[in-house]
Amino acid sequence: MKENAEKAVRGFIFNKYDAPEVSPFDKLFEIFKEIITHTSGDLDEALDWMKQLDEEYKLTNEDYTLDDFVEDLKKKGYIREEIDQQGNGSMAITAKTERAIRQQALEQIFGKLKKGSSGNHRTNQIGRGDEHTGDFRTYQFGDSLSRISMTESLRNAQINHGIGEFNMSEDDLVVEETHYKSQMSTVLMIDISHSMILYGEDRITPAKKVAMALSELITTRYPKDTLDILVFGNDAWPISISELPYLKVGPYHTNTVAGLELAMDLLRRKRNTNKQIFMITDGKPSCVRERDGSYYKNSMGLDPYIVDKCYNMARQARKLRIPITTFMIAQDPYLTRFVQEFTMANQGKAFYTGLKGLGEMIFEDYEINRKKRIRG
Numbered sequence: 001m002k003e004n005a006e007k008a009v010r011g012f013i014f015n016k017y018d019a020p021e022v023s024p025f026d027k028l029f030e031i032f033k034e035i036i037t038h039t040s041g042d043l044d045e046a047l048d049w050m051k052q053l054d055e056e057y058k059l060t061n062e063d064y065t066l067d068d069f070v071e072d073l074k075k076k077g078y079i080r081e082e083i084d085q086q087g088n089g090s091m092a093i094t095a096k097t098e099r100a101i102r103q104q105a106l107e108q109i110f111g112k113l114k115k116g117s118s119g120n121h122r123t124n125q126i127g128r129g130d131e132h133t134g135d136f137r138t139y140q141f142g143d144s145l146s147r148i149s150m151t152e153s154l155r156n157a158q159i160n161h162g163i164g165e166f167n168m169s170e171d172d173l174v175v176e177e178t179h180y181k182s183q184m185s186t187v188l189m190i191d192i193s194h195s196m197i198l199y200g201e202d203r204i205t206p207a208k209k210v211a212m213a214l215s216e217l218i219t220t221r222y223p224k225d226t227l228d229i230l231v232f233g234n235d236a237w238p239i240s241i242s243e244l245p246y247l248k249v250g251p252y253h254t255n256t257v258a259g260l261e262l263a264m265d266l267l268r269r270k271r272n273t274n275k276q277i278f279m280i281t282d283g284k285p286s287c288v289r290e291r292d293g294s295y296y297k298n299s300m301g302l303d304p305y306i307v308d309k310c311y312n313m314a315r316q317a318r319k320l321r322i323p324i325t326t327f328m329i330a331q332d333p334y335l336t337r338f339v340q341e342f343t344m345a346n347q348g349k350a351f352y353t354g355l356k357g358l359g360e361m362i363f364e365d366y367e368i369n370r371k372k373r374i375r376g
Helices: 002-009 024-038 043-057 066-075 095-110 150-161 194-200 204-221 241-246 256-268 304-319 333-346 358-368
Strands: 079-083 089-093 121-127 131-138 174-182 184-191 226-232 236-239 274-281 287-289 295-297 324-328 349-352
Touching (some): 024 095, 024 204, 043 066, 043 089, 066 079, 095 204, 184 204, 204 226, 204 241, 226 241, 256 274, 256 287, 256 304, 274 358, 287 304, 304 333, 324 333, 324 358, 333 349, 349 358
Parallel strands (some): 184 226, 184 274
Antiparallel strands (some): 079 089, 121 174, 131 174, 226 236
16 A cells, blocks of 8 residues: 555656746846847947837836946946047947857857867868767877777777786777867858848848857857958958947948958968858849959849859869858849859859848858868
């Protein structure tokens, strides 16, 4: 009877889920980080948005108001007061906020990734590397002693020499196979031509979030890798990671050639063997800069003169063994052929995607791009 009674009380007990306690500041800060990204770092505009949301959705109460939230932002070092040359004061976000925005972008797009060891991208090349594979081989002269598997080696010694009297020879030793790890140098190209905000669709904010998330991923998980970010419109120029929250679209055409030229110039300076270019764009190339400094522009269709220069840059990158991965966030059918030809010229890759899933695609491509070392 006692045994039956014990069995009767065993089982699952279900309780109502109690969400972790979140402070009023933390709740508002999550919303603030999202809004400040959309306003390209404009604090006044972001606070105006929060005021409107507060009026509509009652984000605050009399115990913790929006003014209290702003004061906490100051105390915690997320915003600071700035004085211009005329003596007028204004508030601006700090580097601490910029970092918080990048971390949020990483969590949103790539999931909450645990910081890995200070490693890099695994290749398919087996040998004296530094990432374990689980496979074993016979010890060879020159193998590091730290790679010897003592359990497997002792087992071999017992099998080969018996267990009566312990004896181990070099032939008994085995080492665990390892993968080489390679460092990666990446250039991320972001299109900031006017079409990135046309037709009522904000395409620059998702691209900006991807760049912030990728930069945070690399600096925390792959600190030996390098990431350069450049933007291209009529021209191309590099930007720092700290500039990403403030990135805006300009009244530009799309000079893809200038972006590729700068990307390859940046990568030529890197010592890493493994190099790649990620290009985020939504439109066709419509501009090139001539040798005399003038611009040749044509927004009407795919201009053969401009397109041929793009193909030429793709082939140059191929000769330098720099693959280009194009993320086309517009899906216009007439652009598909251009992207296909461009990709073939470089022997790279292309993804035709909307804004949803862009970050996941770039993350997956970055993670699986583990190449063998390229030897000249």
